[in-house]
Amino acid sequence: MNFTISTSVLLNNLLISQKALSTKTPAPYLQGIKLEASQNEIVLITSNSDISIKISIKDESLKIESGGEVLIPGKFFVEILRKLEGDSVELSVIDNNILRIIAGESDVTLNLLNVDDYPELEFPINDDPIKIDSKLMKSIIKQTTFATSAIENRPILTGVNIRVEGEKLSAIATDSFRLSQKMITIPKNQDNMNVVIPGRSLDELFKIQELNLDEILIHLNHKSILFEYGNVLFQSRLLEGNFPETSRLIPTEFPVIIKFNKDKLYTAIERASLLSSKEGSSSIVKLNLKSDNVVEITSNSPELGKVTEKVYPLDNAVGMPIKIAFSSKYFMDALKTFNSGEIYVKFTGEIRPFVIEGDDDPGVIQLILPVRTE
Amino acid sequence: MNFTISTSVLLNNLLISQKALSTKTPAPYLQGIKLEASQNEIVLITSNSDISIKISIKDESLKIESGGEVLIPGKFFVEILRKLEGDSVELSVIDNNILRIIAGESDVTLNLLNVDDYPELEFPINDDPIKIDSKLMKSIIKQTTFATSAIENRPILTGVNIRVEGEKLSAIATDSFRLSQKMITIPKNQDNMNVVIPGRSLDELFKIQELNLDEILIHLNHKSILFEYGNVLFQSRLLEGNFPETSRLIPTEFPVIIKFNKDKLYTAIERASLLSSKEGSSSIVKLNLKSDNVVEITSNSPELGKVTEKVYPLDNAVGMPIKIAFSSKYFMDALKTFNSGEIYVKFTGEIRPFVIEGDDDPGVIQLILPVRTE
Numbered sequence: 001m002n003f004t005i006s007t008s009v010l011l012n013n014l015l016i017s018q019k020a021l022s023t024k025t026p027a028p029y030l031q032g033i034k035l036e037a038s039q040n041e042i043v044l045i046t047s048n049s050d051i052s053i054k055i056s057i058k059d060e061s062l063k064i065e066s067g068g069e070v071l072i073p074g075k076f077f078v079e080i081l082r083k084l085e086g087d088s089v090e091l092s093v094i095d096n097n098i099l100r101i102i103a104g105e106s107d108v109t110l111n112l113l114n115v116d117d118y119p120e121l122e123f124p125i126n127d128d129p130i131k132i133d134s135k136l137m138k139s140i141i142k143q144t145t146f147a148t149s150a151i152e153n154r155p156i157l158t159g160v161n162i163r164v165e166g167e168k169l170s171a172i173a174t175d176s177f178r179l180s181q182k183m184i185t186i187p188k189n190q191d192n193m194n195v196v197i198p199g200r201s202l203d204e205l206f207k208i209q210e211l212n213l214d215e216i217l218i219h220l221n222h223k224s225i226l227f228e229y230g231n232v233l234f235q236s237r238l239l240e241g242n243f244p245e246t247s248r249l250i251p252t253e254f255p256v257i258i259k260f261n262k263d264k265l266y267t268a269i270e271r272a273s274l275l276s277s278k279e280g281s282s283s284i285v286k287l288n289l290k291s292d293n294v295v296e297i298t299s300n301s302p303e304l305g306k307v308t309e310k311v312y313p314l315d316n317a318v319g320m321p322i323k324i325a326f327s328s329k330y331f332m333d334a335l336k337t338f339n340s341g342e343i344y345v346k347f348t349g350e351i352r353p354f355v356i357e358g359d360d361d362p363g364v365i366q367l368i369l370p371v372r373t374e
Numbered sequence: 375m376n377f378t379i380s381t382s383v384l385l386n387n388l389l390i391s392q393k394a395l396s397t398k399t400p401a402p403y404l405q406g407i408k409l410e411a412s413q414n415e416i417v418l419i420t421s422n423s424d425i426s427i428k429i430s431i432k433d434e435s436l437k438i439e440s441g442g443e444v445l446i447p448g449k450f451f452v453e454i455l456r457k458l459e460g461d462s463v464e465l466s467v468i469d470n471n472i473l474r475i476i477a478g479e480s481d482v483t484l485n486l487l488n489v490d491d492y493p494e495l496e497f498p499i500n501d502d503p504i505k506i507d508s509k510l511m512k513s514i515i516k517q518t519t520f521a522t523s524a525i526e527n528r529p530i531l532t533g534v535n536i537r538v539e540g541e542k543l544s545a546i547a548t549d550s551f552r553l554s555q556k557m558i559t560i561p562k563n564q565d566n567m568n569v570v571i572p573g574r575s576l577d578e579l580f581k582i583q584e585l586n587l588d589e590i591l592i593h594l595n596h597k598s599i600l601f602e603y604g605n606v607l608f609q610s611r612l613l614e615g616n617f618p619e620t621s622r623l624i625p626t627e628f629p630v631i632i633k634f635n636k637d638k639l640y641t642a643i644e645r646a647s648l649l650s651s652k653e654g655s656s657s658i659v660k661l662n663l664k665s666d667n668v669v670e671i672t673s674n675s676p677e678l679g680k681v682t683e684k685v686y687p688l689d690n691a692v693g694m695p696i697k698i699a700f701s702s703k704y705f706m707d708a709l710k711t712f713n714s715g716e717i718y719v720k721f722t723g724e725i726r727p728f729v730i731e732g733d734d735d736p737g738v739i740q741l742i743l744p745v746r747t748e
Binding site for chain 1: 450453454457458459472473484485641642645648677678681682683684685
């Protein structure tokens with residue numbers, strides 16, 4: 001194997017590739033990046049227990065002298081490429097099991113891993129993938145994944161449930177204390193779909209979406225889902241099991257609706273959270289709509305002190321006075337996902353879940369369970 | 375106590391003040407900021423085992439209704455001030471032991487600590503302090519403190535030795551594997567001085583020097599040293615014991631002198647350090663001046679691979695070929711302290727300390743002990 005390529009082209013692809021690199025693994029070969037050079041392209045493959053990434057590079061800077069496939073210690077390869085000077089880099093195999101990297105005034109050799117140890121990975125492409133705008137995909141991830149459960153006692157809740165029914169795509173995440181839902185319309189598709197994708201996989205997918213392409217193709221297979229993103233194939237395992245039916249959890253009637261400036265509400269809750277009582281690891285903050293149409297955000301830590309914040313609703317609030325307590329983190333997490341500068345907080349009752357929505361975020365519902373106090 | 379002050383003025387001073395705040399301490403009062411309000415100024419005092427800071431604030435925004443002194447939980451006070459909105463903030467004591475903070479739409483109360491628990495701290499000012507340009511003080515710290523010992527088995531080496539003899543000020547730090555020395559000329563002073571200041575104290579002093587003042591006054595006392603920096607008094611304890619006599623360790627004759635572009639040498643060593651054998655926690659890299667006047671920087675890790683970097687001396691190197699091994703971290707740490715774009719590396723022999731100097735860094739010597747290999 002021997003080829004030359006633009007250093008920055010190789011590096012930029014390696015930086016995507018390494019998202020699927022295992023760092024701690026009982027299988028040392030998963031710490032490797034498999035590199036295949038054929039006649040006119042090179043392919044990078046990485047894999048860990050959740051995701052696998054396959055990247056095809058066809059670049060005008062690429063000059064392949066001879067093909068081959070090798071398994072390169074991933075962490076060191078990426079570190080070296082990051083630091084190399086010189087516009088182009090030459091990679092070749094010497095002595096059968098050593099990769100030689102030449103760029104600028106640097107001459108580096110890296111001992112290779114045994115490529116025969118690497119599993120054969122499939123990246124199955126369907127004829128009829130779901131097509132989705134990549135910005136929309138990014139917003140789906142941003143607006144739902146944060147609400148997945150971080151603890152593993154109900155593994156299904158560590159994932160995001162994505163369903164396609166006709167022209168309706170819905171994404172739902174819940175850790176049973178809060179719920180995020182985004183519904184969008186997509187071009188009608190052949191097949192319906194109902195899968196649960198690990199939240200961690202979606203977080204990694206989000207990170208590689210700096211690529212700024214227009215469209216992402218989604219290929220659904222039996223036990224995996226594959227996102228095709230330009231020259232990048234990003235495959236995630238699916239979670240097995242039934243995602244809970246959540247539609248009945250979302251209230252539909254709201255006797256109290258308050259419209260806020262999002263940033264003013266956020267900073268008020270943030271300040272209140274500095275001196276608050278704790279419920280487990282959550283800071284508990286209260287929202288109190290008073291009869292004179294002023295909202296107070298308050299907290300009280302017997303040891304530390306108290307915070308009282310006044311926030312003025314943008315319109316007259318609808319409904320009767322209400323007092324509700326909640327985790328400040330959950331509320332702030334939810335607010336952060338909105339593009340809307342003005343948001344609605346909708347209440348059903350003091351011990352019933354409440355909902356946040358925004359005009360510029362159609363199809364998005366953030367639901368939070370209040371905390372009982374006293 | 376009751377006063378109003380510009381929020382940003384108070385915050386900016388608190389951010390300096392908190393550098394001396396204890397976070398983990400058996401003495402809870404040291405987690406407090408002592409605030410004294412008198413007729414026309416407020417004073418902030420903080421202290422931990424190494425340093426004490428006293429800041430006097432006389433600002434045109436300051437309106438003092440009534441004076442007093444309180445001890446405020448430091449971490450929470452700073453956090454709240456960081457987040458407050460509103461140009462000015464009102465602080466008052468209510469119910470004897472509660473601080474009330476009002477700004478914008480926020481109304482916060484903080485339970486106070488008992489100010490009677492706080493020790494009486496002295497910040498003794500001399501009539502005839504040493505005056506030093508504050509940029510120069512900053513460069514002294516930057517160019518020496520990093521070479522202090524991080525381990526406590528010889529406590530005296532965790533400090534920087536600062537000596538004033540007539541018009542000569544010298545600062546020296548060594549962890550016994552490397553040594554940094556900076557010598558400058560100062561206006562002649564009454565008293566000579568020979569003290570060892572904890573490296574950590576100087577690191578903190580460095581951080582608050584964003585204040586960008588022209589001059590710093592140094593007041594030396596029996597067991598402490600006090601840096602007067604505008605409205606800030608920064609006091610550090612001194613280390614007891616004798617700092618080793620280091621002047622004989624620095625070679626004076628150098629059969630081999632090589633002039634380098636600093637950045638080229640730095641990046642070559644950095645790349646070599648990626649695949650290097652380890653000596654304890656150090657990465658060992660070799661420098662090899664070859665007979666054809668080319669310098670090779672090399673490393674070799676039997677498990678990982680090898681790096682060979684060519685670096686070309688700026689002038690013909692003086693002296694015979696030489697091969698020397700060293701800790702890449704020590705070499706990079708030393709290079710980082712130079713303002714000079716071109717530096718000289720001066721060798722006495724393959725197992726003798728070598729020295730780095732730069733034309734734009736007069737009075738600075740960075741010395742490194744080589745590592746024996748094979």
